[in-house]
Amino acid sequence: MQIELLDTFLDLVETRSFHRTADRLNVTQSTVSARVQTLEAAVGARLFTRSRAGTDLTTEGQRFETHARMLRRDWNEAKRAVAPAGEATATMRLGIQNDLADAYIGDLLSDFRKMFSQMAFYIEPDYSAQMCADVVAGVQDFAVLFTPKPHPDLHFVSLADLPYRLISSDAETRAEINLKTYISGHFSPAFEQAHRAALPELVGAPLAVGQSSTIASLLLAMGGSGFVMAEKAAEMVATGRFKYIADVEPIDQPVFAAMHLRQRVSKPHRKLTRMLARRLMRVGPASTPATAAETPEPAEPQL
Incomplete structure (x- = not known):
């Protein structure tokens, strides 16, 4: 799979500029043009129109965008599924807000490993915007962040106020x-x-x-x-x-869980969300330690 074709297409959707996409992907502008032409030939439709005002998606390009995001995500998930994980049955890639990592990473990882004893974890502290982009792209499976970035492929759940x-x-x-x-x-x-x-x-x-x-x-x-x-x-x-x-x-700083829309009903994602809500609510402004039975289902934020 020529995943760079999808990456180039999706970057152009964001920048609406062949020049900016070339800079961001560290390639020449002619390479960006060649990739777009190759992709258009493969799907059998013109995806962009170019003018002095900029670059815009055609109707066919708008239809293809959702599929391109899914294809890129599926490709990243497929690569991770076959990557070596030792004796673990699966790997969960987590993003976490830098502040939360500094304060709670030890306790959270201990909870994660008790809950999913057969799972390997990769955890990367980062900032909200990058984590949202990584979850959309399939680079991360789950993120704990401060600022939800609305996106049609993302699902957010309110966890606590710290x-x-x-x-x-x-x-x-x-x-x-x-x-x-x-x-x-x-x-x-x-x-x-x-x-x-x-x-x-x-x-x-x-x-x-x-x-x-x-x-x-x-x-x-x-x-x-x-x-x-x-x-x-x-x-x-x-x-x-x-x-x-x-x-x-x-x-108070609101804290949210972020996941791909397709994974909002996944059992591991729901268990992680509930566990994080219990852990973070214990340090919240008006909370007391709670059991799983006493803790209400985390709420979806109004974005």
């Missing part, structure tokens, strides 16, 4: 926070929106970071103020070097 707490080495109240030593957490668009609404005076800090663990490291090294995950905040406050900002409420 609290972030504002701590400081040199302030005890909101009014005492020094913007120059404040580290702004850019964990997700949802978090940034909630932060902007709750603390508008702290928007535009000179230092912004996308990971809780990095903010914690910077605070330990330099001092200052910043939001970190609640469990890490408690550890840092316990050292005596930091205090909670008493008049600032925690900001």
